[in-house]
Amino acid sequence: MTPAGSGSDGAFPSADRRVGKYRLLDLVGRGAMGRVFAAVDDHTGRTVAIKLLNADLEGEPDIRTRFFREAQAAARLGHRNVITIYDLGEDRGRPFIVMELLRGWTLTNYLNEVAADLERKVDLMIQLCDGMSVAHDAQIIHRDLKPGNLFVQADGMLKVLDFGVARLASSSMTTAGAQPGTLHYMSPEQARGDDIDQRSDIFSAGGVFYFMLTGRKPFPAQEWARVLRMLESEDPEPLDPGEAPEALATIVMRCLAKKADARYSDFRTVAGELARFQRQYQAETRRLLETVGPRYKAARTTLTSAHDAARALGQPPPVLLPVMERLHAELPILRDRGFEAMKLVPVSRARVLALQEELVLELPRLEQQQHTLDRLVSSLAAGEQALAEGRYAAAMRMFEQIVTASPESRAAEARLSECKAILDTQKADAQRVKLLVREAQAQARLEKWDQVIAVCDQILSIDRTVPLAIALRDAGRSALERQLQRAAESRLEHEVEPLIRTARASFNRGRSDQALAALRAFLVEEPRAVQVQRELDRLSGVAARQAEEAATRAGEVRRRMEAVRTLIQAEAFDAAVAEARQAVECDPADDSAVMLLCDAIEREGAARIAEEQRRMAAQRDEAGRLALEAARVALRGGELLRAVAAAENAVRLSPSLFEASELLEIALGMQASDGSDDHFEQLAAGGEEERAWSE
Numbered sequence: 001m002t003p004a005g006s007g008s009d010g011a012f013p014s015a016d017r018r019v020g021k022y023r024l025l026d027l028v029g030r031g032a033m034g035r036v037f038a039a040v041d042d043h044t045g046r047t048v049a050i051k052l053l054n055a056d057l058e059g060e061p062d063i064r065t066r067f068f069r070e071a072q073a074a075a076r077l078g079h080r081n082v083i084t085i086y087d088l089g090e091d092r093g094r095p096f097i098v099m100e101l102l103r104g105w106t107l108t109n110y111l112n113e114v115a116a117d118l119e120r121k122v123d124l125m126i127q128l129c130d131g132m133s134v135a136h137d138a139q140i141i142h143r144d145l146k147p148g149n150l151f152v153q154a155d156g157m158l159k160v161l162d163f164g165v166a167r168l169a170s171s172s173m174t175t176a177g178a179q180p181g182t183l184h185y186m187s188p189e190q191a192r193g194d195d196i197d198q199r200s201d202i203f204s205a206g207g208v209f210y211f212m213l214t215g216r217k218p219f220p221a222q223e224w225a226r227v228l229r230m231l232e233s234e235d236p237e238p239l240d241p242g243e244a245p246e247a248l249a250t251i252v253m254r255c256l257a258k259k260a261d262a263r264y265s266d267f268r269t270v271a272g273e274l275a276r277f278q279r280q281y282q283a284e285t286r287r288l289l290e291t292v293g294p295r296y297k298a299a300r301t302t303l304t305s306a307h308d309a310a311r312a313l314g315q316p317p318p319v320l321l322p323v324m325e326r327l328h329a330e331l332p333i334l335r336d337r338g339f340e341a342m343k344l345v346p347v348s349r350a351r352v353l354a355l356q357e358e359l360v361l362e363l364p365r366l367e368q369q370q371h372t373l374d375r376l377v378s379s380l381a382a383g384e385q386a387l388a389e390g391r392y393a394a395a396m397r398m399f400e401q402i403v404t405a406s407p408e409s410r411a412a413e414a415r416l417s418e419c420k421a422i423l424d425t426q427k428a429d430a431q432r433v434k435l436l437v438r439e440a441q442a443q444a445r446l447e448k449w450d451q452v453i454a455v456c457d458q459i460l461s462i463d464r465t466v467p468l469a470i471a472l473r474d475a476g477r478s479a480l481e482r483q484l485q486r487a488a489e490s491r492l493e494h495e496v497e498p499l500i501r502t503a504r505a506s507f508n509r510g511r512s513d514q515a516l517a518a519l520r521a522f523l524v525e526e527p528r529a530v531q532v533q534r535e536l537d538r539l540s541g542v543a544a545r546q547a548e549e550a551a552t553r554a555g556e557v558r559r560r561m562e563a564v565r566t567l568i569q570a571e572a573f574d575a576a577v578a579e580a581r582q583a584v585e586c587d588p589a590d591d592s593a594v595m596l597l598c599d600a601i602e603r604e605g606a607a608r609i610a611e612e613q614r615r616m617a618a619q620r621d622e623a624g625r626l627a628l629e630a631a632r633v634a635l636r637g638g639e640l641l642r643a644v645a646a647a648e649n650a651v652r653l654s655p656s657l658f659e660a661s662e663l664l665e666i667a668l669g670m671q672a673s674d675g676s677d678d679h680f681e682q683l684a685a686g687g688e689e690e691r692a693w694s695e
Helices: 061-075 107-113 118-137 180-185 188-192 198-214 224-233 246-255 267-313 322-330 333-344 349-388 392-405 410-445 449-462 467-508 512-525 530-569 573-586 591-636 640-653 658-672 677-694
Strands: 022-030 034-041 047-053 085-091 094-100 104-106 150-153 158-160
Touching (some): 047 061, 061 085, 104 107, 107 150, 107 198, 118 198, 118 267, 180 224, 188 198, 188 224, 246 267, 267 349, 267 410, 392 410, 410 467, 449 467, 467 512, 467 530, 512 530, 530 573, 640 658
Antiparallel strands (some): 034 047, 047 094, 085 094, 104 150, 150 158
16 A cells, blocks of 8 residues: 555545445555545444455456455454454445554655654564564465555554455566565565465565665665566675664564575564564663763753852853753653653663763863853952952952953952942042041141041041051050140149048048048059059058957957856856956957857846845745744644634745645634534644644
8 A cells, every 4th residue: 555645546436435334535545456545434423444446356256255355354353553444345346445544654654754763663573573473373474565565653553554465466566556666575485476474474574674774675676577586596785783783683684584494483483583682772772871871960960060150150051951951851850850760761772872972072061161160150259259358459350350251240240340339439538548648647737636536537447557547646646645644643643642641541440441442442543643552552451460460359259258158058157257258358349249248247147146036935935834833733732823823924934835725724714613622633633644744
C-alpha cells in the first residue's frame, strides 16, 4: 500500500460513493492489488478503511477466493502489531475488505519525516517481529514485507499491512499493479520462484532492518536482473559502526543470509536477539550517561556560582546553557532533582552523546564566564573595603573598572555613584576646612582659646586628620588649663585655712569622722590641695591611735564585765559590784558597763533585803510557836479567854502556822459551848494529842 498521492487518480469506484453500508470519503492509499479508501459505517458511525480489489483482477475466480481466504486469515490474528480486519464482502461484484483506519506514516515516510534514534528503530524492529510471530503461528507467510507495507502510528505503534496480497498476484514480476520496488526485499528463494517458508519473511524483515538503519536498500540496483544477481550472489554493503553497533549489525546480516538454513528459524528468536541487544545497548547508554553526570553537575554548580556572583553584582543572571535549557524544557524534573533524575527517564544513546559533546564544548565557556564574574565580585568586595576604609578615590577606580567590564552591574553602579558623591562632598569640605583653619589662626593670635577650640572642633568634625587643627586645639586646651590652674590656686588660698581650722575644731570635739569626711570631700574636688592632704594624714593618724587605745579599753571592759557576770551567778554580789566599778572606770562612756554596774548594785541590795526578811520571818515564827504553846497551856488549864488571846497572837505572828488556826477555832468553839467537864476533858485529851503531834 502506498500513499494516495502516488497514484494516477483519486476517483471513487461508484457514482454514489458507497460500498455496501459504508460511505466512501477519500482515497488514502494504493497497493499492488487494489486501492484503499477512508469510509464511514453509517450504522455505527465508525471511521474505517476499505480496500477494493483492482478492476482488472475482479474476473479471476481463483484470485477472488484467495483474496477472501487471506483476509479471513489476517482477521483471525488479532494482534496489536497487525492491522485489524473488521469486515469483508462484495458490492456489485467487487470484493472489499474493511479494516481499521490508521493515522500516521508508512515506515518509509516515518524515517524521512521523524528523527528516529537507534533505540526507536530497534523498538520498531521488535514490534515487527512480534506481529510476524503471530502471523507465522497462524501459518500465514506475508511474502511482501517492505517499508511501504509497514505503518507507524503517531503513538509509536507499528502495524503490519497487506497480508497475503503478494500471494494473490501471479508469479510473473510484471503483473499489472505490482510494485517494482518489492523485489529489493525478496528472499533469494522467493525471487527464484522456489517454495518458501517463514524464513523468507525473516530475510525480507532483514532487508527492512537494513533500510531502517542505513536509509538505503540492501540491494540497491535499478535493473531487476541486476537485483536478482545481487540476491543470489552478493552480500549487502556492511553496516558502518556509525549506522549500527556490531551486535545489531550481526543480527541484521544473519537475517539477510543467502541460505535459509543460515538465518534465524523464527521471528521470536529474532525478537529475543533484538531485545537482548536492546538491554545491553541501554545498559551501555546508562554507563555512558554516568560519565555525563559529572559534567552536568559541574555545569549546574558553575551556573549556580555564576548566578550568585551575578546577584552579588546586581545584574541579570547568566543565560542558561542551550543544552541545559533544552534538557530542562524536556525534563522539568531535572530542575528539582538534578541529574539523578535522568536515570528515571528513557534516554537515547544519540541524546547522551550529543549532551556529552555539547557540555564538553559549552562548559569551558560557562567556567570562563563564572571566572569573570568571580573576578568582578572580588573587585566589588575590594572596592567596598576601600570605601569602608575611606579610600574613596581607589574605590571609585575599582567600581569604574567593574562598570566598564559589566555595564549591567547595578551594585557597582550604585557604589560608583556613592563614591562620586563622597568625593564631591570631600572637595567642598576641603574648601570649608581651609576657611576654618584661617579663622582658628586668627582667634589664636587674639588668645581667644575657647573660640580656637570651637573652630578646631568644627574642622575635625569634617576631617579628623588636619594636623594644624589638631595642634591649634591642643594649644588652646593647654592655655585654658593653665588659666584654670591659676584660678584654682587662687581659690585654694582662700578656702584651705578655714577648712583646716573647722576640721581641727570638730576633731577636738570628738567628731573625728565628720572632720575627716570634710577634708576628703574637699580633696575630691581639689586633688592638688597639698595642705589639706597633710592635715588629713595627721588627723587620720591621731584618730587611728585613739581608735587603738579605745580598742584596748574595750577589751579590758569586756574582760571585767565577764568576771562580773560570773560573780553574779555565784551570788557574790559585793565582789561583783567592785569588779563592775573597775570596768566603768576603764571606759565611763561604755553604757553596757554602766548598766552592768547598776544591775550588780541592785542585786546586792536585793540580797541584803531578802536576808533581813528571812531573819524577821524566823523571829515571828518563833514568837508564834511560843504563843501557840501558851494557848495550849491556857486551854488545858481551862483559861479559855487566855487561850483565845494566845492563839490569836500566834496566828497574827505566823499566819502559816495552821496549828494555831485550829487551836483558835477550838478555843472559840469551847467558849461558845456550855463548858461541861466531859467536853473539857475531851478537848484536853485532844490538846495532848495535838501537842504530841506538834512536837
